[in-house]
Amino acid sequence: MPHLAIDNLNADYGATPILRDVDLSVERGEIVAIIGPSGSGKSTLLRVLTGLLKPRSGRVEIAGEVVNYTSAAALRKVRDRFAIVFQQYNLFQNMTALRNVTIAPTIVKKRNAAEVEREARALLEKVGLSHRIDAYPDEMSGGQQQRVAIARALALKPEILLLDEVTSALDPELVAEVLDTIRTLASEGMTMLIVSHEMAFVREVATKVVFMADGRIVEVGPPAQIFDAPQTERCAEFVRRILRH
Amino acid sequence: MAALIEEAGRFYSYYNLIYLGKAFLFTILLSFAGCGIGFVLGAGLAVMRHPRIVSFAPLRWFALLYVELFRRIPFLVLLMVVFFAFQLAGADVTMFTVAATTVALSASAFSAENVRAGLESIHPNQWDAAEAMNMGGLTALRRVVLPQSWRVIIPPSMTYSVGLVKATSIASQIGVLELTYAAKILNQKGFSAALCFGTILVLYFCLCYPLNLFATSLEKRLAPSRNR
Numbered sequence: 001m002p003h004l005a006i007d008n009l010n011a012d013y014g015a016t017p018i019l020r021d022v023d024l025s026v027e028r029g030e031i032v033a034i035i036g037p038s039g040s041g042k043s044t045l046l047r048v049l050t051g052l053l054k055p056r057s058g059r060v061e062i063a064g065e066v067v068n069y070t071s072a073a074a075l076r077k078v079r080d081r082f083a084i085v086f087q088q089y090n091l092f093q094n095m096t097a098l099r100n101v102t103i104a105p106t107i108v109k110k111r112n113a114a115e116v117e118r119e120a121r122a123l124l125e126k127v128g129l130s131h132r133i134d135a136y137p138d139e140m141s142g143g144q145q146q147r148v149a150i151a152r153a154l155a156l157k158p159e160i161l162l163l164d165e166v167t168s169a170l171d172p173e174l175v176a177e178v179l180d181t182i183r184t185l186a187s188e189g190m191t192m193l194i195v196s197h198e199m200a201f202v203r204e205v206a207t208k209v210v211f212m213a214d215g216r217i218v219e220v221g222p223p224a225q226i227f228d229a230p231q232t233e234r235c236a237e238f239v240r241r242i243l244r245h
Numbered sequence: 246m247a248a249l250i251e252e253a254g255r256f257y258s259y260y261n262l263i264y265l266g267k268a269f270l271f272t273i274l275l276s277f278a279g280c281g282i283g284f285v286l287g288a289g290l291a292v293m294r295h296p297r298i299v300s301f302a303p304l305r306w307f308a309l310l311y312v313e314l315f316r317r318i319p320f321l322v323l324l325m326v327v328f329f330a331f332q333l334a335g336a337d338v339t340m341f342t343v344a345a346t347t348v349a350l351s352a353s354a355f356s357a358e359n360v361r362a363g364l365e366s367i368h369p370n371q372w373d374a375a376e377a378m379n380m381g382g383l384t385a386l387r388r389v390v391l392p393q394s395w396r397v398i399i400p401p402s403m404t405y406s407v408g409l410v411k412a413t414s415i416a417s418q419i420g421v422l423e424l425t426y427a428a429k430i431l432n433q434k435g436f437s438a439a440l441c442f443g444t445i446l447v448l449y450f451c452l453c454y455p456l457n458l459f460a461t462s463l464e465k466r467l468a469p470s471r472n473r
Binding site for chain 1 (some may be wrong): 373374380384392393418
């Protein structure tokens with residue numbers, strides 16, 4: 001049974017269709033990279049999965065369980081299973097790195113504060129930030145902020161981690177530190193959906209690459225197929241343009 | 246000048262000082278009751294108007310209508326409307342209650358806009374992050390958005406409050422004993438305008454200046470500059 005099964009998913013922004021008939025199946029521990037030109041619906045797909053945008057139609061299953069995006073109670077269950085890391089980090093500006101990581105487990109999940117803090121410290125150490133625990137977001141570099149955001153997402157103990165262009169807002173020399181963190185997670189068997197423009201990185205860590213254009217999934221395959229022998233003209237053209245740089 | 250000093254001896258009599266003190270107290274009460282109730286109501290209205298917190302649209306429309314209506318009625322007109330509304334309802338209330346109600350109604354509408362501006366100054370991605378972590382709208386408001394909004398909410402609110410303190414003088418029109426009314430009465434009793442209005446001018450200043458100091462300290466406490 002796939003860990004995540006997306007079937008015929010459609011979503012709109014107002015009257016504009018953004019996702020059209022998206023089908024995707026993700027196995028447990030798989031790292032799926034989503035690539036494609038901007039405006040192709042990659043980020044929207046992640047937003048729909050976490051319930052930040054309501055789908056118009058379609059069906060999503062997690063471990064065989066149908067996800068219900070219509071009721072508030074069901075949405076809470078969905079969001080317990082996913083965690084998302086945003087392109088702009090979206091750290092809470094009024095909280096330290098540590099508080100950013102501990103707030104949801106303590107306030108939302110009402111877990112024991114001391115235990116949560118121990119875990120949070122361990123997570124921040126894992127992303128290499130044990131020395132910045134008391135720093136506020138605006139005192140940190142973009143790369144550090146993004147690593148805090150990853151720790152914050154992991155503190156929720158998600159089944160599936162969604163990464164939305166997590167390196168796009170970073171200076172080039174800071175990209176590596178974030179990618180290293182993701183690489184570690186990948187080696188630990190976490191199921192991940194990664195929207196990324198870092199083609200070399202995608203090629204290295206992804207078990208499956210999804211190419212999207214105009215809200216549709218155009219081609220799905222292992223990295224070798226997508227980058228070396230794309231089956232569709234649209235994908236081939238995109239890869240050609242990207243890899244020329 | 247000599248005449249003025251001579252007159253001051255009579256003006257600052259025991260009776261007049263009690264009278265002015267009472268008027269000063271009522272101005273303070275009117276301002277604080279109005280600002281306090283007004284701000285709490287206004288914050289409630291701003292929250293009611295926020296689509297990330299309230300999904301029930303009619304509630305948002307109500308808040309919108311309330312704010313847009315009460316912001317557009319001149320204070321004196323509103324005072325009369327409230328006065329006659331109480332009369333129409335057959336409620337036997339003091340003029341002070343009429344004035345305090347007017348101040349609160351007006352202040353709530355303006356405060357709602359100040360709070361709304363503060364909430365909207367926060368990037369939607371803060372709401373997104375909170376929502377994705379399963380925080381409810383009110384939890385996100387209290388833990389994430391409001392602490393970052395004070396910086397934007399406080400300065401205009403304090404400017405508005407000082408304006409409101411001064412606007413309470415209009416309550417003299419319906420005979421509420423507050424500073425302006427007291428000055429008018431004393432003036433009519435034959436004391437010179439310079440003394441009567443000069444005295445309340447100082448008293449208004451004594452009320453407003455600490456308010457500014459309070460605003461500054463509140464800003465420092467609630468909105469350190471790092472909380473961008």
